[in-house]
Amino acid sequence: xxxxxxxxxxxxxxxxxxxxxxxxxxxxxxxxxxxxxxxxxxxxxxxxxxxxxxxxxxxxxxxxxxxxxxxxxxxxxxxxxxxxxxxxxxxxxxxxxxxxxxxxxxxxxxxxxxxxxxxxxxxxxxxxxxxxxxxxxxxxxxxxxxxxxxxxxxxxxxxxxxxxxxxxxxxxxxxxxxxxxxx
Amino acid sequence: xxxxxxxxxxxxxxxxxxxxxxxxxxxxxxxxxxxxxxxxxxxxxxxxxxxxxxxxxxxxxxxxxxxxxxxxxxxxxxxxxxxxxxxxxxxxxxxxxxxxxxxxxxxxxxxxxxxxxxxxxxxxxxxxxxxxxxxxxxxxxxxxxxxxxxxxxxxxxxxxxxxxxxxxxxxxxxxxxxxxxxx
DNA sequence: CCAAGTCGGTTGTATTTGCAACGGAAGAGA
DNA sequence: TCTCTTCCGTTGCAAATACAACCGACTTGG
Numbered sequence: 363x364x365x366x367x368x369x370x371x372x373x374x375x376x377x378x379x380x381x382x383x384x385x386x387x388x389x390x391x392x393x394x395x396x397x398x399x400x401x402x403x404x405x406x407x408x409x410x411x412x413x414x415x416x417x418x419x420x421x422x423x424x425x426x427x428x429x430x431x432x433x434x435x436x437x438x439x440x441x442x443x444x445x446x447x448x449x450x451x452x453x454x455x456x457x458x459x460x461x462x463x464x465x466x467x468x469x470x471x472x473x474x475x476x477x478x479x480x481x482x483x484x485x486x487x488x489x490x491x492x493x494x495x496x497x498x499x500x501x502x503x504x505x506x507x508x509x510x511x512x513x514x515x516x517x518x519x520x521x522x523x524x525x526x527x528x529x530x531x532x533x534x535x536x537x538x539x540x541x542x543x544x545x
Numbered sequence: 546x547x548x549x550x551x552x553x554x555x556x557x558x559x560x561x562x563x564x565x566x567x568x569x570x571x572x573x574x575x576x577x578x579x580x581x582x583x584x585x586x587x588x589x590x591x592x593x594x595x596x597x598x599x600x601x602x603x604x605x606x607x608x609x610x611x612x613x614x615x616x617x618x619x620x621x622x623x624x625x626x627x628x629x630x631x632x633x634x635x636x637x638x639x640x641x642x643x644x645x646x647x648x649x650x651x652x653x654x655x656x657x658x659x660x661x662x663x664x665x666x667x668x669x670x671x672x673x674x675x676x677x678x679x680x681x682x683x684x685x686x687x688x689x690x691x692x693x694x695x696x697x698x699x700x701x702x703x704x705x706x707x708x709x710x711x712x713x714x715x716x717x718x719x720x721x722x723x724x725x726x727x728x
Numbered sequence: 729c730c731a732a733g734t735c736g737g738t739t740g741t742a743t744t745t746g747c748a749a750c751g752g753a754a755g756a757g758a
Numbered sequence: 759t760c761t762c763t764t765c766c767g768t769t770g771c772a773a774a775t776a777c778a779a780c781c782g783a784c785t786t787g788g
């Protein structure tokens with residue numbers, strides 16, 4: 363277990379079991395921010411960014427085996443000579459870059475102030491992603507609501523309003539964007 | 546100018562002038578997501594992540610000079626031999642990692658559903674960051690409201706309530722967290 | 729000293745949202 | 759078929775929020 367504020371040099375990789383990332387506020391409340399399951403990685407940004415100070419607490423949620431890699435040393439040790447290390451770094455760069463894209467995309471939806479804005483932003487992105495105005499999304503209602511951080515029933519209600527306004531059509535997780543612009 | 550959806554292989558660096566990143570939705574509306582000024586970088590995550598497809602439109606906002614670097618080739622060209630390239634990749638990894646941390650941190654605040662939650666989450670983080678319950682933040686009210694994506698006056702009002710509840714104290718951009726836990 | 733601008737707190741109101749509860753539809757399994 | 763469960767749309771209501779407007783404190787420049 364690592365505590366928030368600890369200085370870490372090692373990236374963690376969950377080999378078996380699972381790990382919870384906890385965040386505590388200044389008043390002593392804490393809650394689970396994420397669960398890392400087998401194959402998942404944690405603390406990679408902190409280590410690769412050279413920050414070192416953990417912004418969360420890492421706690422095993424069950425009998426867990428984790429692998430720790432001193433990435434700082436890997437990065438520093440053989441600056442140019444070793445093909446393996448160069449590949450590791452390149453792969454890590456790719457992982458971090460893709461995570462950046464995911465985070466930036468989600469941020470774009472969530473920063474919209476209304477449920478309608480968040481929903482349309484998300485649907486618009488998905489539509490472009492699939493290259494069609496008719497597409498399926500990988501979430502059910504509850505998951506979508508969590509992703510956009512809104513209430514499920516409020517999301518359902520908003521979807522109904524958009525449907526009766528003629529902006530979208532949907533059934534289950536298949537959506538179609540129509541011509542009316544209601545953004 | 547690059548259009549959203551274009552395939553890019555090159556990272557852009559603004560040498561003079563400035564560049565706007567635009568996002569358009571499925572209904573034809575578009576708005577400015579970010580402004581990159583001199584020294585700033587764009588499209589780096591897309592290129593480094595190997596995704597290639599731009600999720601936004603890049604447009605010069607004035608007479609602008611930009612430098613384009615084919616990072617894909619830098620990464621691929623000399624897989625291990627060249628010390629310069631290895632350093633470039635390491636630095637890029639660091640940049641992406643730190644950006645990840647910033648994004649994840651902001652996400653944590655914004656996903657709170659109430660203004661109070663967002664504010665306390667932010668203040669709590671700042672407090673830990675500075676290592677004291679008495680600290681200054683780098684935002685004025687309007688900037689803080691924008692960062693947390695809430696209304697400025699609503700933010701002010703919430704701060705007043707927290708103050709009279711005995712949870713925080715503040716003057717200008719200096720804050721103090723008190724004992725009462727109102728999270 | 730005055731005028732104009734900026735910043736931030738307050739208030740009132742119309743909207744929006746979260747929340748709890750209910751009910752129908754669809755699917756799984758006995 | 760019957761029951762149990764899950765998913766999701768709907769509704770009513772209390773609470774939270776955005777929005778617009780206003781005001782006072784401060785600052786800046788003349």
